[in-house]
Amino acid sequence: MIQCRECGNTVSDSARTCPNCGIDSPGGSCELVIIRPSLGGGAIGLTVYVDNTLYGDIKARKSMTIPVSAGQHHVLVETSRGKTGTTTIDVTPQSPGKLTLGISQLTGGVKFS
Numbered sequence: 769m770i771q772c773r774e775c776g777n778t779v780s781d782s783a784r785t786c787p788n789c790g791i792d793s794p795g796g797s798c799e800l801v802i803i804r805p806s807l808g809g810g811a812i813g814l815t816v817y818v819d820n821t822l823y824g825d826i827k828a829r830k831s832m833t834i835p836v837s838a839g840q841h842h843v844l845v846e847t848s849r850g851k852t853g854t855t856t857i858d859v860t861p862q863s864p865g866k867l868t869l870g871i872s873q874l875t876g877g878v879k880f881s
């Protein structure tokens with residue numbers, strides 16, 4: 769749960785609007801940055817979902833910036849070979865969320881750091 773930046777009402781982390789005062793992004797606008805720095809497993813596609821919403825594929829040596837509300841977010845990454853990895857990350861206006869993706873050479877699964 770987070771506090772609405774406008775009215776102070778307690779609202780769900782995932783609320784897009786405050787049920788009390790109705791403003792958008794009650795926790796404030798934040799960013800979640802997802803980075804895939806290395807070419808390791810470059811032939812394997814990685815598809816990013818945040819809070820069950822598809823944000824698209826991320827290529828090697830690219831990053832993706834996703835606007836999110838403050839609070840905790842669920843991140844799921846699926847490889848083009850059918851493996852998935854999930855994690856949760858806390859994002860606040862003061863500290864953008866940052867996730868670095870890799871692919872495990874042992875299992876072909878997704879690594880987060």
Ligand SMILES: [Zn+2]
Pocket residue numbers: 772773774775776777786787788789790791794
């Ligand atoms: Zn409010």
